[in-house]
Amino acid sequence: MVRWVVVVKQATLQTDKVPKFEDSTFARNQFDVQKQIIASVKRSQSEENINASTIDSHTCICLNLEDLKCFEVVEHQYEHWGVIFHNSLAIQPSNPAFPTNSGLTVLMGAPKSGFLEVTFLRGVNQVNACVTSSQRLVLSAYDRDRQLLAQSILPSANLANSDSALPPNTLLSVTTQNIHSVTFCAFDGQFTLNEFRFCI
Template identity: 45%
Template sequence: MKTVMEQECRPLSDCIHLSNLFNGAMEWNSPEELIVSPQSQKEHLGTVKIPSGQRIRLALEQLQCFEVVEEQFLAWGISFVNAIALQPSNPAFGIQPNQTVVMAAPKSGWLEVHFQQPVRRVQAVVTSSRRTILSAYNQDGHEINRTEMASFDRASLPKVLPSDQLIVQGTNIHKVTFYTFDGQLIVDQFQIEF
């Protein structure tokens, strides 16, 4: 008999390892969106195969401040490169007190996210001191889609840095990068559609 993790996904409930449910690692936000929590390395029991059409949102708010973000969402086949969880104290970022976001660090202005299972849509809210580009790549590393923040004049920046929801779509996205030249960027409300 196949275990839950080995079964081919039909409804999503056939694909979720029961220990994840009992550990509170995910919750339903709506019938269309699943909120997934970060997990420690010892909690990680394998990768959940998510069915096509399912949307998930990463519960970034559950990360610890100053935590290096790499494999906390690996159970869902998602890993980060050059990312740290942060609660920005600079009011220019326009973030509520105690709100946790992901910042590009230690290298400023560049953040990468890898997907073990191809996805078809990635969206996030980006706040940046410069115009930010979100690019999507296939398994061969070729760019398949790109979007960017609306243009703004750095000399006339308001007291609160601009934020924009960036979305890329494609049939076989395996990696996305957020990039801003010579600037700082933070990412929040990170959603993925498989």
């Protein structure tokens, strides 16, 4: 009998703590809340009355990237869920160094390499994504006035089939009140993200 063990690594930087990289094992259900919505580009009939302004607190929205076409510029596709992307492209990676965590489609920063920004139409309290990067990557959260609230740092590259101590698709998360935008920055490196999720 073969047993599979799934290990999730998480990098976290909280605003009320001394900045540090935590290399601990976390279960994914750490982020479970009372409600989670899988958000599609096209709303089904059951989702017609759901939008960013009607979603209750303690709800997380996980974006279904599989609705996107390969090489599609991603900007307003999820706006009805309260989120807008900037400098973002949907791809299905052919490079084995950038494996997907689930599904076939991921997001990458393009046309400007190594940078991706996300704006929320309503303040959120948590943002997380699984990231694979060719070098150090910083996830930064900002308030409505573009003041830095929190950061989460992937301290080094985590490409597949490399000697990195971090696995591909490492979970990065920021948690604080009233996040209105986040940026992913790998300083001209390449990165992919999937399982993008935000909580209200």
